[in-house]
Amino acid sequence: MRKFAHSSAFKFFTLMMALVVFSACAFLNGAKQAVENSADQPAVEEPAAEQPAAEEPVDQPPAVEEPAEDTNPPMEEPAQEEPVEEAVLTATTEPTPEPAEAAPAEPLDTARLLPALNMIVLRPEDIKNDYTLVNDREVDNDRIVTQMDWADGRQYNAITGRLNGWNTYMERANPNDYAPISYRTKVEVYETIEGAAKAMSPDWLFIYYQEEFANASVDDSCTIGDDCIYLYKEEVVPGTEDVRVEFHIIYRYRNVVVYAFVIGFEGEAVQDHLVEVADLLLSRLEQYQ
Numbered sequence: 001m002r003k004f005a006h007s008s009a010f011k012f013f014t015l016m017m018a019l020v021v022f023s024a025c026a027f028l029n030g031a032k033q034a035v036e037n038s039a040d041q042p043a044v045e046e047p048a049a050e051q052p053a054a055e056e057p058v059d060q061p062p063a064v065e066e067p068a069e070d071t072n073p074p075m076e077e078p079a080q081e082e083p084v085e086e087a088v089l090t091a092t093t094e095p096t097p098e099p100a101e102a103a104p105a106e107p108l109d110t111a112r113l114l115p116a117l118n119m120i121v122l123r124p125e126d127i128k129n130d131y132t133l134v135n136d137r138e139v140d141n142d143r144i145v146t147q148m149d150w151a152d153g154r155q156y157n158a159i160t161g162r163l164n165g166w167n168t169y170m171e172r173a174n175p176n177d178y179a180p181i182s183y184r185t186k187v188e189v190y191e192t193i194e195g196a197a198k199a200m201s202p203d204w205l206f207i208y209y210q211e212e213f214a215n216a217s218v219d220d221s222c223t224i225g226d227d228c229i230y231l232y233k234e235e236v237v238p239g240t241e242d243v244r245v246e247f248h249i250i251y252r253y254r255n256v257v258v259y260a261f262v263i264g265f266e267g268e269a270v271q272d273h274l275v276e277v278a279d280l281l282l283s284r285l286e287q288y289q
Contacts (some may be wrong), residue, residue, distance in 0.1 A: 105226075106289070107193055107255040110163060113288040114189060117166035120284045122185040122260070122277055130173035131183065139165035139186070150209035160204065161195035162188060180264035180273055185281065188257045196255045200227050207231060207250065216248070224278050225253035234266070242266075247274045253285050 113120075117138070124131045141162055145153030156162070165188035172181050190196040198204060207213045213231065222228030231248035243266040250259050258281050262274045 105193060105254055107191070108189075108253075108285060108288040110189060110191070110255070113256075113285075114164055116288075117164065117187055117189070120187050120281060121166050121168045122170070122183055122281065123168065124170055126277075126280060127170070127179075127183070129177050129179040131170040132173050133168065133170050135167060135169035137167060139167050139188070150206060151204065156199075156204060159195075160199045161191035162199070163191060164189055178268055180262045180269040182263050183277065184259075184261050185277065186259040187281070187285075188259075190255045190257070193255045196252050196257050197227065199257050200229075200250070200252045205250070207248075222249065222251065224249065224275070225251035225258070225282060227252040230271070232271075245269055247271045249274050249278045251278060251282075253282055254289075256285055258282070258285075 118136070121136075124133055139147075141153075141157045141164070144157060144162065144165075147153070148156060165186060167184070167186040169184045170182060172179055188196075188199070190199060202208050207216065207218070207229070213233075215233065217232040219230035219232070220228075222230045228249065228251035231246075231250075233246040233248075235244050236242070237244055244263070245266050246261060246263045247269065248259075248261040250257070252258075258278065260274060260277050260281070262269050262277070
């Protein structure tokens with residue numbers, strides 16, 4: 001140990017330690033002097049910021065409140081689908097034909113109809129009960145001239161173009177049958193549809209002029225043929241409480257006018273009986289189109 005203390009290494013180590021101590025003392029002394037100097041100097045006050053002069057108030061318009069922002073976002077419109085292109089028709093496609101207009105009505109075939117008029121009218125075999133044929137005859141234009149009492153028969157024939165007619169009248173064979181008392185049918189043929197329509201007009205139709213139809217109830221709701229009229233009459237049989245009723249139908253089909261009636265006591269004769277007769281005659285006329 002004594003030998004190390006006298007060696008050069010120990011001397012070098014001792015010198016280095018002395019330098020370190022001296023440097024530390026010098027640093028501490030400098031720092032102490034700096035602190036004391038800063039304490040002796042007064043603090044420098046920074047100049048206060050210059051305040052701007054107060055301005056006189058200026059009238060301002062009232063502030064407009066902004067509308068509250070809509071918190072609900074607008075709904076987005078659905079995206080439009082792209083139009084689908086229609087298929088292009090080829091040159092070979094046939095065009096759709098337009099519906100043909102209904103052909104105007106033509107008169108019935110008078111050449112065939114006139115000889116068969118007696119087969120168009122009602123006959124006893126057409127009714128389920130037994131009836132007696134009291135009248136079955138042709139009604140030509142000469143008879144019309146003598147029978148017509150509400151107008152000039154010759155003028156009527158000329159204006160309407162009447163050709164011919166046929167009439168039947170039947171009565172119940174058994175009085176005890178629960179059935180209408182009598183039936184009558186009449187068919188009249190005209191040259192044209194226009195002529196038959198004139199015969200059905202109030203200017204010439206007998207129901208508008210004959211006294212027996214003055215109190216009849218007229219109903220135009222009938223749909224048989226092209227033009228149609230219902231008539232209804234009733235009367236109390238003198239000395240009894242029985243009511244006698246009459247149902248009449250007059251209709252036009254093309255250039256033909258049909259007249260039919262059924263008569264009986266209330267309950268025995270009903271409108272349905274007459275409608276069945278009218279339909280039967282119409283089905284026969286349709287065979288002469």
